[in-house]
Amino acid sequence: MPSALHTTKHSVPLHFLVVDDNPTITHLIELQLCKAGYCCTTAANGKEALLQIGRNVFDLVISDISMPGMNGLELLKAIKLKKPLLPVLIITGHATIENAVEALRLGAINFITKPIRFDKVFETINKVLDLNKRKNALYTAGKYLIQEARHFAIPTGELYVSDLATYLTDPLDQIALVDTACLKSVTMAIYETLINAVEHGNLELDSTLKLSGRGGMASFTGMKEKRLHDPAFASRKVTIQSFITANMAQFTITDEGSGFDYAALVNPTTEGFIDKPHGRGIFLIRQIFDEVKFNDSGNSISLVLHKKIS
Amino acid sequence: MNTNMIENSHAVVKIAGNLDGQKSDELMIAVEKQIIPGNVDVLVDFENVDYISSMGIGTLISLYRDIKEKNGYLILYGIRDAVKDIFDRTHLNKRLIICDTEKDALDYLRNKHN
Incomplete structure (x- = not known):
């Protein structure tokens, strides 16, 4: 688990959007990510998540797959239409190969199962950090x-x-x-x-x-x-x-x-x-x-x- | 788009981000929903709008005309310099009612209705 505060080129902590209709889960994820020094916003469903994405700049979206109304895969599709470069991590309670393949096909950066293993979440965060580092190197050269x-x-x-x-x-x-x-x-x-x-x-x-x-x-x-x-x-x-x-x-x-x-x-x-x-x-x-x-x-x-x- | 009906007399619509094509559609729908008999005054908060596209301008003009026809007022407030500059250049400052703050907008309404 990262102990130091990870920063982007503007020295702002990474900002994550956590989406789940179960407030206990969003709270648990938020708690772990905030402890590691990241900034979190939560949303209770896909519609709320899209509103937040329109208002804020996020580095990663962490979304449950099964939610009433717009589910995680539909949300993922909508995000890829609006912000193709925004990484999305999908979480599911019922791991099926079909779901995993579908999530990755739609452009998810990763796919993990419940109960949530935070080492897997941080693995994905490290992947996002690597991508950001590459972006920063290009920015400097620019x-x-x-x-x-x-x-x-x-x-x-x-x-x-x-x-x-x-x-x-x-x-x-x-x-x-x-x-x-x-x-x-x-x-x-x-x-x-x-x-x-x-x-x-x-x-x-x-x-x-x-x-x-x-x-x-x-x-x-x-x-x-x-x-x-x-x-x-x-x-x-x-x-x-x-x-x-x-x-x-x-x-x-x-x-x-x-x-x-x-x-x-x-x-x-x-x-x-x-x-x-x-x-x-x-x-x-x-x-x-x-x-x-x-x-x-x-x-x-x-x-x-x-x-x-x- | 965040919309609040205040004491059944006027509505306040808050726009977050640039007023581009998609946001303009949202604004049109949000304001049209508020134009009901007995309530045609709409305040639009521009505090978080960095920039406005031609579709955003067109939407404001359409709404201004609709609301005026129904004897109501469309009032914009909290406008940033870049957006104000566009209103000046397109001469829309001569048509639209622009106030500095929400309080000024409410004072304007009170004066007009008294």
Whole structure:
């Protein structure tokens, strides 16, 4: 059992989320982990766990498999959709090979049986620590980056917009191209661009539906789900090219849709337009990036950001 | 999204994290649930919102229009600088009712209803 306090790069203790409908179990795990110097949050079911994951940054989720409502495997699936990189340890009272195989297939970092053996829990924690160490080593090297070029072609069905936006803009923080506050706006601008490529571009959805009341939102979400499971749409790729140097970053994002008429964009601060709920994505992107260009067919956008910290 | 109905007169919705597409859907559902006859005033706590996307802005405008039509008030408070900057740049500060604190928002409501 580790005696020292384990820390991440920001000297914050590892934060775990413990999920079980039995409060005696969550309390027992919490007690053992807190004794070892870790920080714990508990949740009584899958729904509560997802809410906590939306609010906090966790290093590991430890979840029971059988819970009323959303069970551990369903929770694991939902976590891998929202936060593919968040490790999940599954605990079960009834060990079956099917359950173990299913948990690992869905992306669990490990699988242990009840009664809980804490040496097995700490073994998994050590695995998470090793992963974090590797991340920290990469982070340190990132400070000294001279130039980096990346090129992705991601099928729409496997593109997790929020996590990808963070992943693409993380190097800007490491090389101090922008400060933390500016990084958040850059990440959100990349998020806007990726959402456009996915929803307007490859899935050919009409996002004005989304803001036309609850019925519109439901039909938008229904259509999006349907198309994400239709190979004709889901296999279309979003291509991302990023080129980062110590002084600038350039991102080019291209979809396989029919493009849009960027010349027809209206400045949303024009009187008469302010009350309209749509058409601010590109405007917000233009507020953040120094250069914004489209190709002729309007299915590719190129963004340039110059160094903001002297 | 945490929503509280206060003394059957107004609702307070607290947003945690960035107001992106998914959070906007949650906000729309949370606020629409609160708009019932006799209770159309909604306060939205922005204290934990670091950044707002275009869908977040669109959602606020839709809600503002719905609530205004029903003679109610949508009031935002606790707004951080980055979000305030976006409201200024998009001129939404001219439409939305923005207060510093929850107390200011409640004072605003009291004045309007008296």
